[in-house]
Amino acid sequence: xxxxxxxxxxxxxxxxxxxxxxxxxxxxxxxxxxxxxxxxxxxxxxxxxxxxxxxxxxxxxxxxxxxxxxxxxxxxxxxxxxxxxxxxxxxxxxxxxxxxxxxxxxxxxxxxxxx
Numbered sequence: 001x002x003x004x005x006x007x008x009x010x011x012x013x014x015x016x017x018x019x020x021x022x023x024x025x026x027x028x029x030x031x032x033x034x035x036x037x038x039x040x041x042x043x044x045x046x047x048x049x050x051x052x053x054x055x056x057x058x059x060x061x062x063x064x065x066x067x068x069x070x071x072x073x074x075x076x077x078x079x080x081x082x083x084x085x086x087x088x089x090x091x092x093x094x095x096x097x098x099x100x101x102x103x104x105x106x107x108x109x110x111x112x113x114x115x
Contacts, residue, residue: 022095
């Protein structure tokens with residue numbers, strides 16, 4: 001079993017920054033890919049960014065150049081630094097990992113960007 005706990009969401013003005021964290025715990029060993037997804041009201045959940053254990057990253061086009069994903073393998077923690085935030089970034093942000101062929105999701109953290 002893997003538990004994912006996110007933190008760092010909140011309310012910020014357009015142009016501001018937030019940093020999300022997601023810590024994985026449980027009986028785990030060498031988690032590979034970890035990622036961030038988001039879901040805005042009335043929209044499907046979408047990939048924001050993911051990162052392999054080796055540090056290879058992948059970003060949605062809408063966040064390239066503004067968001068940075070990173071991880072600390074020793075702490076089984078993944079981060080999402082979000083800069084130059086826009087109102088359209090408003091959503092619930094979820095952390096996800098796949099471990100032994102099973103998807104695990106965090107509970108989500110709300111990010112609200114005011115114009």
